[in-house]
Every structure is written in C-alpha cells, then in structure tokens.
Amino acid sequence: xxxxxxxxxxxxxxxxxxxxxxxxxxxxxxxxxxxxxxxxxxxxxxxxxxxxxxxxxxxxxxxxxxxxxxxxxxxxxxxxxxxxxxxxxxxxxxxxxxxxxxxxxxxxxxxxxxxxxxxxxxxxxxxxxxxxxxxxxxxxxxxxxxxxxxxxxxxxxxxxxxxxxxxxxxxxxxxxxxxxxxxxxxxxxxxxxxxxxxxxxxxxxxxxxxxxxxxxxxxxxxxxxxxxxxxxxxxxxxxxxxxxxxxxxxxxxxxxxxxx
Amino acid sequence: xxxxxxxxxxxxxxxxxxxxxxxxxxxxxxxxxxxxxxxxxxxxxxxxxxxxxxxxxxxxxxxxxxxxxxxxxxxxxxxxxxxxxxxxxxxxxxxxxxxxxxxxxxxxxxxxxxxxxxxxxxxxxxxxxxxxxxxxxxxxxxxxxxxxxxxxxxxxxxxxxxxxxxxxxxxxxxxxxxxxxx
Numbered sequence: 001x002x003x004x005x006x007x008x009x010x011x012x013x014x015x016x017x018x019x020x021x022x023x024x025x026x027x028x029x030x031x032x033x034x035x036x037x038x039x040x041x042x043x044x045x046x047x048x049x050x051x052x053x054x055x056x057x058x059x060x061x062x063x064x065x066x067x068x069x070x071x072x073x074x075x076x077x078x079x080x081x082x083x084x085x086x087x088x089x090x091x092x093x094x095x096x097x098x099x100x101x102x103x104x105x106x107x108x109x110x111x112x113x114x115x116x117x118x119x120x121x122x123x124x125x126x127x128x129x130x131x132x133x134x135x136x137x138x139x140x141x142x143x144x145x146x147x148x149x150x151x152x153x154x155x156x157x158x159x160x161x162x163x164x165x166x167x168x169x170x171x172x173x174x175x176x177x178x179x180x181x182x183x184x185x186x187x188x189x190x191x192x193x194x195x196x197x198x199x200x201x202x203x204x205x206x207x208x209x210x211x212x213x214x215x216x217x218x219x220x221x222x223x224x225x226x227x228x229x230x231x232x233x234x235x236x237x238x239x240x241x242x243x244x245x246x247x248x249x250x251x252x253x254x255x256x257x258x259x260x
Numbered sequence: 261x262x263x264x265x266x267x268x269x270x271x272x273x274x275x276x277x278x279x280x281x282x283x284x285x286x287x288x289x290x291x292x293x294x295x296x297x298x299x300x301x302x303x304x305x306x307x308x309x310x311x312x313x314x315x316x317x318x319x320x321x322x323x324x325x326x327x328x329x330x331x332x333x334x335x336x337x338x339x340x341x342x343x344x345x346x347x348x349x350x351x352x353x354x355x356x357x358x359x360x361x362x363x364x365x366x367x368x369x370x371x372x373x374x375x376x377x378x379x380x381x382x383x384x385x386x387x388x389x390x391x392x393x394x395x396x397x398x399x400x401x402x403x404x405x406x407x408x409x410x411x412x413x414x415x416x417x418x419x420x421x422x423x424x425x426x427x428x429x430x431x432x433x434x435x436x437x438x439x440x441x442x
Contacts, residue, residue: 007427008420011373012392014366015288024283028297029275032304036271039308 275304278320282327288393289331289374299330306330318404324394325386325404332385335378369427376426384419387412 279300286299303326307319316322377385386405390396391412402409 007369007431008373008424011369011427015370015373016393018288018291018370020284022284022287024279024300025293025297028283028300029279031297032275032279032301033272035301035305036275036308 271304271308274307274319278323281320282323285324285327285389285394286331289328289377289389290334291370291374295331295334299327299334302330303327321396321400321404324396325390328386328389328394329382332377332382332389335374335385336382339375339378372427372430373423376423376430379426380419380422383407384415384422387415388419388423391416 282303283296283300286296286303287293290296290299303323306326307316307323310316310322377388380388383405387401390401390404391398396404398409398412401407401412405412407415
C-alpha cells in the first residue's frame, strides 16, 4: 500500500514537473490571437465551456423537446417492428410438437444402456460409502464403550485399594502406638528402680558417715585428754621449787562415758 | 474583469499573461505539441465565448479549468482509441538528466499516470488535476466546477484510489513480463 502510494506520489511529482520548462510556441499564440480576433469559436462549446463532443457533459446539451418526442416515437415504432419481426420469425421457425411416447420408447433402451453402468457404479459407491460410515460409527461406539468400562474398572480398583490400604495403615499405627506405650512403661519402671537404689545407697552412706564421724570425734576427745595429762605431767616434772602443781581432774574417756 | 468589455488588445494581454500557464497545464497532461496547441487555442476561444455570456471573476482559474477540461477530454479520446501514451507523446526528456534507465522509468511512470487519468471519470480527473497539478484549493475547485467541497473531497479520494490501483496493476504486469523474460 505504501509502495503504491509512493508510486502515485512519485508519478504526480514527475508529472507536475513536466512542462515547467516548456515555452509557448509563438505561432500558437499568433494563431490563437488571430482566431480570437476573427471570432472563430471551437465547435460545440457547452454552457460551461466544455467540449460537448468529447466529455460527459454532452448529455447536458439543450435539445428541442419536439425533436426529442419525435425521436422517441421513432424509437418506439422501431422497437415494435423489431418485436413483431422477432415473434413472427420465432413462430415460423418453431419445431413441430413431438410424440413423447414414441420418443420415449425409442430412446429408452439406449438411455438405459448408457446410464446403467453409471448407476451401478454409483450404487456400489453409495453402498461402500454407507458401509464405511457404519463401520466407522461402530468402531467409535465400541471404542467409547471399552473406554468407559476400563475407566469404571479403574475407579473401582482404586476405591478398593484405598480402603484396604487405610485398614492396614490403621492396624500398623495401632501396633506402633502400643509398642511405644510398652517401651515407655518399661523405661519408667527402670527409672523408678534406679531412683530407689540410689536413695537406699544414699541413706546407707549417710549412716556409715555419721558413725565414722562419731568414732573420730570420740577418738579425738580421748587423744586430747591424754595429751593434756601428759603436758601436766611434763610441767610437774620440770617445775621449779616451791611451785604447786595444780591437780588436774582427769576426764572420762569415751569408754567410761559409754559405760552404764 | 468584465468579459463583455474585453477587446482584442485585452485578449492579447490575457493570452500573453496567462498563456504560459495554460500551455503548461495542457502540455503537462498531453505531452504533445500538436494536441497542446489545439488545447491552447480552444481554451482561449472558449474563454472568449464565456466572457461574452457572463462575467468572469477569476480569469486565471477559468483558463486553468478550461485547459484541464480540454486536456482531459483529449486524454479520454486517446484512451477510447486505445492509443498508447508513448505513441502520442513527444517524449520530453526528464529534467535533471541522470541515468537513462531512470529517465525511461520516469517517462513510463508518467505515461501510465496520464493513461490512468484518461480512464478516470471526467469529474474525478478534473478535480485531481486541478488539486494536485495546479495546486488549487478545495474551495477554488468547488467554485470553478460548481460543486460542493465535500464532492471535491469524495472525487479526490476516488480518483487517488483508482490511480493507485491502475499504477499497481501496471507495475504487476511489468513485473510478470520481466519475470517471463528472465
């Protein structure tokens, strides 16, 4: 479209450029002025100056109405004569009516022989076509039925499989929960037993430790009493003259205190 | 300018003043000295006759319109007589010189456009030439041809569509011929 527009634009531009350098021949100007001076008008100038013989404005010529009516009558008369002549010629040249029965009897064998193979062929083609259509329809129907049945079987199998799978899963889950509970109870029992043993050991250790500490305290007390007596004896032995030795009352020993 | 008061010396002035414009208008469409000369003379004689019957307001526009009408009539005559534009044209060389092949193509293109203009309906051809070759406005064209401006637009649109179609058809024919030759 753009190319066509460009072509048109290019052609218009070139056409517009043409003739720009053309000079008016002097003889043309002189001849024109001579004809203007002589008053030679061009033939058949229309109202708006168009050349009536060439342009479509020839239809715009002003005609005498009487001559138009007369020419119209002439045209009508000529048409009537032509129609009459044509009708007469047609009537005269029309063929005689035919005997249709005789014509039918004459033409029937040849027509039958001519069209029989074609009809037979056409019938065979029609039957073949119908069979093909019927086979195609049956094939499609069987295919659809098999597809439907296969789909139903698959759905049923899927439902059954899902149900069985759910039951098995539930049973396994129950077993799992029971085993977890059992293991948890065993662990609790073991923990309780261990705690009880620990408590017993703790009480036993505490008793032993108290007994030991008591024994140690008694021993230390005896040792301190004995050390005190020995120091007093030492002081007696090394005392100066005239120094009175204080009497130290011996304390009871552990065994003495424990005696009844 | 009153036509009834125009004398012979006035017409000499008119011819000298507007002659180049009329000649260019005619030669541009006809590309033929003889036809252009006939068109030139008929244009001024028709203008003379018109000026005797009515007042002429715009002599330049009138002359351009008359020359365009005459030239288009001759183009239509050529189209009816099935004379090719190359046979009827003088074969003016394209301005600017240049490649001979390009000049030949240009001449051929312009000839096709002239031929297509000759095949257009008269009013469309006039409107097209006055608008695109003489640069007249829609209003001037409407006044010169005594039609409405909308009719001018419609005629221009139809003329351009027809010319595009004609040029493209000619181009396709040429391409087919070229392909057959190669």
